[in-house]
Amino acid sequence: MVRTKVLTPLEIYKVLDKTNCKRCMLPSCLAFAAAVIGGQKSLDDCPTLAEDLKEQLAGNLCKRSTADPEQSEFMAKLFKKITRVDFHEKAGEIGAEYINGQLHVVSLGKTFQVDSDGGMRSECHIIPWVQAPLLSYICYPTHRQVTGRWSSFRELNGGIEWQGLFSSRCETPLKRLADAKPDLLADIVDLFMGEEVEGFDADIALVLYPFPHLPILICYQAADGDLDSELTIFFDECCGTNLHIKSIYTLVAGLIKMFENIARNH
Numbered sequence: 332m333v334r335t336k337v338l339t340p341l342e343i344y345k346v347l348d349k350t351n352c353k354r355c356m357l358p359s360c361l362a363f364a365a366a367v368i369g370g371q372k373s374l375d376d377c378p379t380l381a382e383d384l385k386e387q388l389a390g391n392l393c394k395r396s397t398a399d400p401e402q403s404e405f406m407a408k409l410f411k412k413i414t415r416v417d418f419h420e421k422a423g424e425i426g427a428e429y430i431n432g433q434l435h436v437v438s439l440g441k442t443f444q445v446d447s448d449g450g451m452r453s454e455c456h457i458i459p460w461v462q463a464p465l466l467s468y469i470c471y472p473t474h475r476q477v478t479g480r481w482s483s484f485r486e487l488n489g490g491i492e493w494q495g496l497f498s499s500r501c502e503t504p505l506k507r508l509a510d511a512k513p514d515l516l517a518d519i520v521d522l523f524m525g526e527e528v529e530g531f532d533a534d535i536a537l538v539l540y541p542f543p544h545l546p547i548l549i550c551y552q553a554a555d556g557d558l559d560s561e562l563t564i565f566f567d568e569c570c571g572t573n574l575h576i577k578s579i580y581t582l583v584a585g586l587i588k589m590f591e592n593i594a595r596n597h
């Protein structure tokens with residue numbers, strides 16, 4: 332099976348000249364390596380890096396559509412934090428497996444293998460919106476087991492502040508998709524190892540696991556006469572303890588974008 336590997340700053344640093352010559356306009360080779368991972372610099376910006384090495388590295392770089400300095404800084408902090416995580420201890424806590432020094436975390440039915448320096452491999456293409464929340468999930472200081480009780484997004488820690496964006500980028504587009512392609516939600520269950528559940532006031536209620544201890548519940552009610560359709564995404568009460576609200580938003584917004592891409596070919 333082909334696995335995609337995402338590089339870490341350290342892996343890029345290893346192949347650089349390490350002369351800190353500053354010709355890339357950054358103070359050091361390490362700063363350059365972090366900037367490449369963050370999308371602010373390209374490998375071509377180091378004039379001493381050999382072409383064959385550039386080609387080898389480029390294939391494993393996770394491309395970002397924007398060079399967002401805030402996101403790059405956030406990623407650099409995560410790469411630093413993850414080196415201090417005790418993977419053996421963390422595995423049980425977050426519902427992952429510890430195998431040969433790596434954490435194996437199942438996201439939507441696909442296994443991601445995470446190295447102690449934050450490098451990642453998966454049987455599927457690694458997408459940036461999974462990478463940052465997954466590293467955050469591993470590094471997050473608090474953790475709680477799945478409760479089986481559901482909260483709205485606004486009830487999660489910090490949810491009120493992000494509610495507007497969450498509604499417009501997550502719930503509204505997913506409702507639009509479900510209205511236009513009624514079979515899509517059932518297909519999502521199959522594609523992403525979700526489960527249909529009963530006992531909710533909805534035509535379709537399905538649970539997905541973006542991370543083991545981060546279940547989400549999607550409830551959809553089709554339009555009926557004058558009544559418009561409704562779609563709400565709920566979160567297990569543990570979610571607010573297991574991941575920062577911004578990462579939860581990033582994760583779900585990325586998920587909805589992926590569903591939109593799937594729907595285009597549906």
Ligand code: SF4
Pocket residue numbers: 347348349350351352353354355356357358359360363376377378379380
């Ligand atoms: S140009 Fe290359 S060798 Fe010089 S500091 Fe930047 S990364 Fe290092």
